[in-house]
Amino acid sequence: MGRVVRAALAGVLTLVALPMLVVVVASFSAGETLSFPPAGFSLRPYLELLDDEVIRVALARSLFVGVLVVALAVTAGVPASIALVRYRPRFRLGLTAYLLLGITTPLISTAFAFLVIYTRTGLIGRLWPIAVAITVANLPFLMFSVSSALASLDPHLEEAAATLGAERVQTFLFVTLPGMAPGILSGTIMIFVLGISEFLISLILSTVATQTLPVAIFGSLRGPVPPTLAAAAGLYIVIAFAVVGVLTSLRTTEQFFYRND
Numbered sequence: 607m608g609r610v611v612r613a614a615l616a617g618v619l620t621l622v623a624l625p626m627l628v629v630v631v632a633s634f635s636a637g638e639t640l641s642f643p644p645a646g647f648s649l650r651p652y653l654e655l656l657d658d659e660v661i662r663v664a665l666a667r668s669l670f671v672g673v674l675v676v677a678l679a680v681t682a683g684v685p686a687s688i689a690l691v692r693y694r695p696r697f698r699l700g701l702t703a704y705l706l707l708g709i710t711t712p713l714i715s716t717a718f719a720f721l722v723i724y725t726r727t728g729l730i731g732r733l734w735p736i737a738v739a740i741t742v743a744n745l746p747f748l749m750f751s752v753s754s755a756l757a758s759l760d761p762h763l764e765e766a767a768a769t770l771g772a773e774r775v776q777t778f779l780f781v782t783l784p785g786m787a788p789g790i791l792s793g794t795i796m797i798f799v800l801g802i803s804e805f806l807i808s809l810i811l812s813t814v815a816t817q818t819l820p821v822a823i824f825g826s827l828r829g830p831v832p833p834t835l836a837a838a839a840g841l842y843i844v845i846a847f848a849v850v851g852v853l854t855s856l857r858t859t860e861q862f863f864y865r866n867d
Contacts, residue, residue, distance in 0.1 A: 626843055633836035651833035652840075661838060664822035667733060668802040671818060674737035675801030676794050679748045682741070684790060687752040688782075709746040716743050717810040724811065736811045736818070743807060744800045748793035755789025756782075795849045803842060 634647045655661055690702055708716065720739040721730075729735040759782065767777040805820040812821050823838050 629836055629839045630843060633833060633840035635833040635836070651837035655834045655837045655841070658834065660822060661819065661834070664817055664819040665838075665841070667816065668819040671733055671737045671740065671804075671808075672798045672801035674734060675741050675744070676798050678737060678741040679745050679797045680790065680794060683745050683748040683793070684752055684786075687749050687756060691753050691756040705749065706746045708743045711743075713743060713806045714810075717807045720807070721810055730811070731813050731816060733816050736808055736816065737801070739807050739811060740801050740804045741797075743804070744797055747800065748790075748797050751789045751793030751796065752786055753789075755786040759785040799846055799849060802845070 631643065633651055634649065635651065686705060690705075716739065720735070720742075724730045724735050763781050763785070764777050767781045768774075772780070802818075803820060804818075805824065808818045808821050809824065812818060817825065819838065819842075823835050826835055
């Protein structure tokens with residue numbers, strides 16, 4: 607049985623890692639068109655990527671959208687999670703279902719709904735409305751993370767702080783907030799990665815002047831595919847590994863993920 611489990615695990619890991627490996631290897635292709643396996647290896651695709659103004663500007667837009675998505679999601683998601691987990695308001699199930707509509711609604715429906723709203727209000731052609739739409743679609747991921755951290759926080763710690771004379775604000779700042787900080791951090795990084803890599807919503811809501819990196823890559827998929835597009839995808843992989851590395855290297859986050867119950 608152990609061998610079967612290990613074999614199944616190895617198969618799943620291979621399926622997950624194989625696309626990334628193909629993209630990374632192909633991104634170093636020395637040819638003029640993308641091929642796998644490449645005829646030769648070169649850093650030229652990455653150098654050309656850095657010299658491509660369209661890609662550089664699109665990457666900057668994606669990073670801006672990702673940061674804005676994080677700010678909006680934390681501002682809305684953390685208080686909502688605290689209210690639902692700690693205070694259990696009336697119609698809690700209905701409120702929870704409403705806040706989870708972003709993940710249950712197909713992205714194409716969300717994108718077209720925002721397209722109608724933005725067209726009527728004249729907001730097409732700006733970056734921040736794209737960030738708002740992406741936040742609505744991905745907010746549940748942050749709320750799941752924060753709610754999980756809150757649910758695992760021992761309520762007796764808050765009671766002990768109150769018994770020792772701490773006010774509610776002090777209890778929140780020095781007991782509750784540090785306890786749910788790993789959940790906020792992991793949810794924030796997840797939201798950031800989703801924000802910079804969201805394609806469908808960005809494709810429908812962006813214009814030539816506001817296209818993000820996924821849209822710019824898609825727009826370049828006409829005719830022979832240059833290795834620079836694989837390099838752009840490789841850059842996304844590097845960013846994802848970087849944020850995951852930061853996440854898992856922090857002591858409090860490591861304790862959160864690998865704590866023993």
